[in-house]
Amino acid sequence: MRAVIRGIGSFLPQRVMTNLEMSEIVETSDAWIQERTGIRERHIADEGQFTSDLGYEAALKALQDAGMTADDIDLIVVATSTPDLTFPATATMIQERLGMRHGAAFDIQAVCSGFIYGMHVTNALLKSGGAKRALLIGAETFSRILDWTDRGTCVLFGDGAGAVVIEAVEEGALLKEDASGILQTFVRSDGAHRDMLYVDGGPSRTQTVGHLRMLGNQVFKHAVTDIAQVIRDCAEQAGVDIADIDWFVPHQANQRILTAVAKRLKLRPEQVISTVAQHANTSAASVPLAMDTAVKDGRIKKGDLVMLEAFGGGFTWGAALLRY
Ligand code: ACO
Numbered sequence: 463m464r465a466v467i468r469g470i471g472s473f474l475p476q477r478v479m480t481n482l483e484m485s486e487i488v489e490t491s492d493a494w495i496q497e498r499t500g501i502r503e504r505h506i507a508d509e510g511q512f513t514s515d516l517g518y519e520a521a522l523k524a525l526q527d528a529g530m531t532a533d534d535i536d537l538i539v540v541a542t543s544t545p546d547l548t549f550p551a552t553a554t555m556i557q558e559r560l561g562m563r564h565g566a567a568f569d570i571q572a573v574c575s576g577f578i579y580g581m582h583v584t585n586a587l588l589k590s591g592g593a594k595r596a597l598l599i600g601a602e603t604f605s606r607i608l609d610w611t612d613r614g615t616c617v618l619f620g621d622g623a624g625a626v627v628i629e630a631v632e633e634g635a636l637l638k639e640d641a642s643g644i645l646q647t648f649v650r651s652d653g654a655h656r657d658m659l660y661v662d663g664g665p666s667r668t669q670t671v672g673h674l675r676m677l678g679n680q681v682f683k684h685a686v687t688d689i690a691q692v693i694r695d696c697a698e699q700a701g702v703d704i705a706d707i708d709w710f711v712p713h714q715a716n717q718r719i720l721t722a723v724a725k726r727l728k729l730r731p732e733q734v735i736s737t738v739a740q741h742a743n744t745s746a747a748s749v750p751l752a753m754d755t756a757v758k759d760g761r762i763k764k765g766d767l768v769m770l771e772a773f774g775g776g777f778t779w780g781a782a783l784l785r786y
Contacts, residue, residue, distance in 0.1 A: 463630045464643040465588040467786065468595075469530065471523025472624040472754040473516050474505040474741070481617070488613035495617050500717025504620025504742035507603045512546045514555040516623035517601030520750070521556060524597065524625035535627070536565035537593035539584050541576025541600045541746035543775070544607060545569060548665050552601065565593075573659075574713050574774025575649070576600055576746030577624070581770070581782045582647040588630035599625040600746035607661055609673040618715070619674075620742035624750025642764065642785045646700035649780035650692060655684065659775040685719050685773040689781075690726040693771055696781035702767070707733075707783075709762050713772035714738040714748040723771075735761070745774065762786055 480503045481492035495501050507516065517540055525531060538560075540553035553567035572579035577600035584596045601623035608616045628644070636642075658680050663672015689712070697704050710733055712720050717738050724734050735756045737748075744751055749770050756762045766786045773779040 463589045463591065464633055464636065465585045465628050466631050466643045467626050467784065468629045469524045469526070469528025469627040470625070470750065470754045470757055471520050471527050472622065472751045473519035473523065474622045474751070475507040475511055475516065477506045477508060478503050479506045484617050487610060488616060490613045490617055498718070499618060500736070500738045501618065501742045502739045505622055506605045507621040513542055513544050513601045513603045514546045514552045514559065516603065516621065517542070517552060517599045517625070518556050518559045520601065520623035520625040521560065521597050521599055524627050528627040530595070530627060532560035532562045535562065535595050535597050537584070537587065537596040538565070538567035539570055539580045539596060539598050540567070541570045541572065541580040542602055543571055543573050543576065543745060544603045556599065572774065572778040573776060574715065574743070574745045574748065575772040575776070575778040575780050576774070577749045578647070578770060578772045578780035578782050579649055579778065581644065582649050582780065584628055585644045585647050588628060591630070593630070595627065595629045597625055597627055599623060600748070600750050602745040602747045604674070604743070604745055607671060607674050614678055615674050615676050618743050620744050622741060622744040622747045622751050624747050624754055626750060645702070645783045645785060646696050647780065647782040648692060648696040648699060649778070650688070651776045651778045653776060655777045658684070659777070682716070682719060684777060685715065686722045686726070688777070688779045689719070689723050689771050689773050692779050692781045693727060693769060696769070696783050700783050702783060706767060707769050708766040709733055709735060709756065709768045711735045711749055711753045711756065711768060711770045713774070714741055714752055715743045715773070757786070
C-alpha cells in the first residue's frame with residue numbers, strides 16, 4: 463500500500479494583526495520583528511472562533527480539492543496543542559461538524575512538529591490497512607496561550623489551520639509512471655530540553671491553561687542543528703539525494719532559521735517555501751498552510767519531490783518526504 467495525498471486546503475482567520483499593532487501592546491517595533499524573525503503580520507482568531515472551527519474550514523477545502531466528501535473518510539487526525547477543550551479531542555468535534563458518524567478521530571500533540579508526527583502516524587495506519595482515507599489536519603489558536611505582556615514570545619505566533627486528504631492505494635492500482643505518495647517519515651524527540659519551550663499550565667499540574675514560555679535564542683540553536691540533521695536522515699532513509707529534492711516546506715518559526723538550515727544543506731533560497739512573513743508561527747498548522755500556499759500558486763506541481771520538516775516544544779522534530 464502507498465499513502466497518496468489527494469487534496470490540500472487551509473484556512474486563516476480574517477483578522478490580520480500587523481507588527482505596528484503589536485508595538486502598541488508591547489515594547490517592540492516593526493523593524494525589530496522583521497529583522498529578527500521575518501514576520502510582518504499574523505492572523506488572529508476572533509472571540510468565539512475556536513481551533514475546531516479553523517480545522518473544520520481547512521478540512522472542507524481539502525475535501526473539495528480531493529473531490530471527496532466526509533463519507534469517503536474513515537480517519538481524522540488533528541495535530542494541535544491548543545484544543546478547544548482538554549477533552550474531547552478536537553478531531554471528534556470536527557468529525558461531528560462534518561456530519562461523520564462512522565470511522566475514528568483523535569488528536570496528536572507534538573507542538574510545532576504535530577503535523578509531521580501526524581503524517582508519520584497516518585502514513586503507518588494507511589499502509590497497514592488501519593484506515594482507507596484520512597483527513598490530517600494541523601489547527602491552532604496559539605493567540606490563546608500567549609503572554610501578551612512578554613515581547614519575546616507574543617510577537618512570534620499566529621492562528622490558522624491546514625489539512626490534507628491522504629488515501630491508501632495499492633501499488634498495483636497506480637499507473638506505472640505515477641510515483642506520487644509519502645516516501646518516508648522520520649520523527650525524533652528529546653524531553654531533556656523541556657524547560658526551553660513549554661506552557662506553564664495544564665489540567666493536572668495547575669488546573670489552568672497556562673502561557674507559552676521560551677528561551678528563544680537557545681531554541682534557535684537546537685532548531686537549526688536538529689532540523690538540518692533530520693532532513694539528512696529522512697533523505698538517507700528514503701535513498702534520495704538532497705540535491706534531487708524540488709521543494710522544502712519548513713515549519714515557519716523564523717526566517718533566520720529557514721535561511722540557516724538552507725545554507726547548511728546547500729539549498730537554493732527559491733526552493734524553500736516561506737510564509738512566515740504573512741502567517742508567523744502557527745505551530746502544527748504552519749507546514750500544511752505553507753504547502754497549500756505553494757500548491758495553489760503553482761510552485762509545487764504533481765510529481766515534484768517535497769521535503770516537509772518541523773521542530774517544536776518537547777523538543778520534538780521530524781521530516782517527511784513525499785512525491786506530490
Ligand atoms: N522587540 C524588541 N526587542 C525584543 C523583542 C521584541 N519583540 N523580543 C526580545 N527582545 C530583546 C530581548 O529583550 C533582548 O534584549 P537585551 O539584549 O537588552 O536583553 C534582545 O532583544 C535579544 O534577545 P534574544 O532573545 O537574544 O533575540 P534573538 O535574536 O535570539 O531573537 C527570537 C529572539 C526571535 C525569539 C529567536 O531567538 C527565535 O526565533 N527563536 C526560535 C523560536 C523557535 O523556533 N521556536 C520553535 C518552535 S515554537 C513551538 O514549538 C511552540
